[in-house]
Amino acid sequence: MTQRLHHAAIQPPWHRRPSHALALALLTLLAACGGGGGGTAATSTGGSSSAASVPATPALTLAQLGDRLFEETALSASGKLACASCHVEARGHADAAGSFLPLGGADGSRQGLRSSPSARYLDLAGAFAFDAQGRPHGGLFWDGRADSRTQQARGPLFNAAEMANADVPALAARLRALPYVADLRAAAGLPAAATDDQLVDAAVAALARYQAEDAKFHPFTSKFDAVQDGRASFTAQEQRGLDAFNDPQRGNCASCHDSRPAPGLSRAHFTNFSYHALGVPRNHSQATADPAFFDLGLCGPQRSDLAGRTDLCGLFRTPSLRNVALTAPYFHNASFAALEDVVAFYATRDVDPARWYPVVGGQVQAYDDLPAAYRANLQRGAPFRRAGQAPALSAQDVADIVAFLNTLTDGYTVAPPAN
Structure with missing residues (x-):
């Protein structure tokens, strides 16, 4: 079904369709001026008269x-x-x-x-x-x-x-x-x-x-799609970014944000619709003004059927990265405004927590938006590394991945060849 959908023509917007009343008015004006291709609005045959056929306005779908x-x-x-x-x-x-x-x-x-x-x-x-x-x-x-x-x-x-x-x-x-x-x-x-x-x-x-x-x-009109179709090429930096994105020892991004089409499909969706607890920093909002409040994703508060599943607390759905350069702020709680910081957070969450979390009395309040009882649910493995280890991604890797992510923005136009 998806394959049919993203190739479908866009329906004309409702507000561009002339109303039935407007169509009647235009036909009346043409008749009064002798317009309408040189004809008249009515003909007389055998003493009877009939109005010109007025096309019906198509019903809105x-x-x-x-x-x-x-x-x-x-x-x-x-x-x-x-x-x-x-x-x-x-x-x-x-x-x-x-x-x-x-x-x-x-x-x-x-x-x-x-x-x-x-x-x-x-x-x-x-x-x-x-x-x-x-x-x-x-x-x-x-x-x-x-x-x-x-x-x-x-x-x-x-x-x-x-x-x-x-x-x-x-x-x-x-x-x-x-x-x-x-x-x-x-x-x-x-x-x-x-x-x-x-x-x-x-x-x-x-x-x-x-x-x-x-x-x-679901337009699938990004530069990434053009490259996959052979109509464009990545820059050297974009290609490095894709390589780091796919590398299971560095970005490991593709483990959740698939960069290859799922079986039977022709386009990558850049998500597998999985769930993870990432430990993103607490935001400053109306809800979090209450220090006892925590948004725990799958186990509440906006869904209640999984409230007893403590192993799911703090898990949120993996979004598609298509158009990610446009969709700031990032994460479920809008705690990041810049895409560069998002990628860097993955690389340094555990090796440099003071960069992301508040420091109180000389102590870093790591994972401050996830109660300690649920921190066993935190996502581990690349690109996350233990304290004392070098980050899985260098500053150059971060910049390269961001450059690649910009190729996922829809609306890319392939430049015509130079004469």
Whole structure:
């Protein structure tokens, strides 16, 4: 299915289609001026007259309505927040440039708990599950609590820190007030008297369909793709970066962010949708103002079904690295603003912890956002090394990997050959 999706043509945006009323007005104007290719608006045959045929405006598809709903701030309790507010197309469908944690809620002042992950390249995530070795994988959101794009689209609409709809009737009322609600009902096959649940389900389905069908969410148009197709070449630094990225003794990045296509696919997705506890530094946010609060990923607080699995505390889903140069801030808690620091953190988390964690009374507070009881869950192995060892990556390696990661940004254009 993914292969069909990312080659599909982008549907024309809803707002570029002329309305039925506009089409009628244009035809009337042409008739009055004798336009329309030299014909007239009506003909007379045998004493009867018939109006010129007016082409019907094509019905909007569910995906096209999802495009419109994705941009719709009226769906939020504050009237200020849309899906597109936190999943900005120019930023790889992730957080807006210069942002920290998104603001939402009923009045637009409540800070979200986590950064907004990119909405791109999610088609292969699948439902959350455990593999034969008991390792978690799949699912959407940082903690995998949504098993499909439909579940994911529903979540923010009712999250008190995001679009903050109190319940289904509240959201349904907002949907009924939209000027295109009849189009939504028609596309979903609903009657005029659709119930609240039916209308909300239609809106959520439209949002999911838009993201699944529109090529913007899986374009595969980066320089990396052009190189794989033989249409471009890496610079020397980019190639060194890819080599370090793949090297299991240095970056070892490809062990989680696959740089080769999965079996049966033609494109690499740069994630295996696995989960890891990385021990990223604690951020300064509304939530962490309470020193007793910890975001523990798979075991809470935003999902509760795994609360008893202490072996999963601190684990978060591995995102795709496609468009990573655009999607700052980084990690689930937005604790890093620069991609260079992210790569350097992997290389020096354990060998130079004072670089990343606070020092109190001469003591480094390493892994300060993960309680000591769960630190056995921390990811080990390359590129992480023990204290006293040399970093797995040199400063040059870090710069090279960042240069390579920049080749994963969509929208690359191959320059024409010089004359």
